[in-house]
Amino acid sequence: MKWLTGPLYLFLIGAITGACSNGSTGGSTGSSTGSSTGSSEIESRARELAERFIIVDTHIDVPYRMTVRTEDISERASYGDFDFPRAREGGLNAPFMSIYVPSVLQKRPGASFQLADSLIDLVEGYEAGHPDKFAVARWPSDLTRHKKRGVVSLPMGMENGSAIEDDLTNLQYFFDRGIRYITLAHALDNQICDAAYDTTRTWGGLSPFGFDAIHEMNRLGIMVDISHITDDAFFDVIETSVAPVIASHSSMRSFTPGWERNMSDEVLSSLAENGGVVMIAFGSAFLKSEYLEKGDALQEELQKYIDEKGFGEDEAFDYLNEQRRLNATGTIVDLVDHIDHAVERVGVDHVGLGSDYDGVFLLPEGLRDVSTYPNLIAELLRRGYSESDIEKILGANLIRVWSEVEEIARNWDTM
Numbered sequence: 022m023k024w025l026t027g028p029l030y031l032f033l034i035g036a037i038t039g040a041c042s043n044g045s046t047g048g049s050t051g052s053s054t055g056s057s058t059g060s061s062e063i064e065s066r067a068r069e070l071a072e073r074f075i076i077v078d079t080h081i082d083v084p085y086r087m088t089v090r091t092e093d094i095s096e097r098a099s100y101g102d103f104d105f106p107r108a109r110e111g112g113l114n115a116p117f118m119s120i121y122v123p124s125v126l127q128k129r130p131g132a133s134f135q136l137a138d139s140l141i142d143l144v145e146g147y148e149a150g151h152p153d154k155f156a157v158a159r160w161p162s163d164l165t166r167h168k169k170r171g172v173v174s175l176p177m178g179m180e181n182g183s184a185i186e187d188d189l190t191n192l193q194y195f196f197d198r199g200i201r202y203i204t205l206a207h208a209l210d211n212q213i214c215d216a217a218y219d220t221t222r223t224w225g226g227l228s229p230f231g232f233d234a235i236h237e238m239n240r241l242g243i244m245v246d247i248s249h250i251t252d253d254a255f256f257d258v259i260e261t262s263v264a265p266v267i268a269s270h271s272s273m274r275s276f277t278p279g280w281e282r283n284m285s286d287e288v289l290s291s292l293a294e295n296g297g298v299v300m301i302a303f304g305s306a307f308l309k310s311e312y313l314e315k316g317d318a319l320q321e322e323l324q325k326y327i328d329e330k331g332f333g334e335d336e337a338f339d340y341l342n343e344q345r346r347l348n349a350t351g352t353i354v355d356l357v358d359h360i361d362h363a364v365e366r367v368g369v370d371h372v373g374l375g376s377d378y379d380g381v382f383l384l385p386e387g388l389r390d391v392s393t394y395p396n397l398i399a400e401l402l403r404r405g406y407s408e409s410d411i412e413k414i415l416g417a418n419l420i421r422v423w424s425e426v427e428e429i430a431r432n433w434d435t436m
């Protein structure tokens with residue numbers, strides 16, 4: 022999630038997650054990708070690869086979306102970017118459910134822990150309610166097993182380490198509940214480290230508690246997620262972590278100069294040297310500075326309109342959903358430019374996908390929801406990526422890192 026820390030936050034963060042009105046989303050290729058000879062052959066090959074390879078997406082904000090407007094995601098949903106039918110259409114096997122905790126809750130001791138705990142209950146409820154469609158994934162090996170059974174794996178990552186409050190034993194608690202990565206901070210500096218969106222720079226990087234937290238995450242086998250944190254905090258993490266780290270949803274800063282939320286080339290190189298992986302975010306705001314500016318201006322304008330009209334929550338929600346779709350911004354070409362950039366600098370072993378579906382306002386044309394991964398694969402094929410490269414980007418790289426993190430934890434006592 023990218024925006025808004027003001028009073029409208031709780032409402033808007035949900036309102037802006039809305040989606041298509043009729044759900045007929047599959048198969049539309051980005052307009053920019055053209056229709057040259059052989060394009061239908063590429064598209065059918067892309068669909069075949071989406072079906073064959075494990076697709077992991079490390080950041081989907083379904084749980085928090087449900088706190089604003091509940092929907093049955095086992096069927097085709099009217100709102101939002103994710104549900105079971107569309108996940109199957111897109112070939113998506115392992116969407117990490119983001120256990121997202123807003124920074125505003127940090128002021129109330131215990132509130133962040135409680136929200137995280139209740140969102141994990143919600144994800145477990147999907148498995149309990151629809152065992153033929155969903156299964157919580159706790160280990161990398163679960164992903165293959167679940168794929169064979171035709172169910173969508175639901176691994177969990179926690180967005181904002183604020184939820185462990187000031188108690189390291191909560192890391193064990195959340196690990197036991199299934200959390201497999203933790204994004205150290207979100208919009209504001211917290212007890213662990215500084216956040217890229219915050220200008221306070223409370224710690225100048227990691228806090229003393231944060232150094233201990235990294236150590237404990239390594240010991241338990243929780244992946245450290247460096248999305249949302251400052252560069253200084255990143256370099257503290259990379260010097261401290263004995264396991265490779267991930268960026269669960271970040272793109273390349275060279276396309277959005279000065280925007281610390283995306284990764285600089287220096288940060289990217291350091292992450293790759295450490296064996297980690299950057300999961301490229303799809304949101305338009307991540308792809309180009311002008312899209313980021315457009316999104317911010319548009320949200321302000323829409324909010325003004327909502328206020329003028331005196332819309333109630335439901336009306337505003339529906340209006341923003343509609344506007345979100347009408348204002349698709351950027352293209353698959355833009356997104357794959359980020360993948361190319363990362364691959365050119367650090368190689369194909371360190372790049373994956375972390376869409377941030379259900380967590381961003383504007384999305385590029387052709388990537389409107391979880392049914393659209395084949396469109397992305399088609400563009401990778403057009404640019405000459407091999408099948409084995411595509412397999413790595415779609416999921417194998419993340420599975421490698423997750424397995425290494427797990428292995429380090431398993432052998433911790435002998436290290």
Ligand SMILES: [Zn+2]
Pocket residue numbers: 022023180249270380
């Ligand atoms: Zn986020």
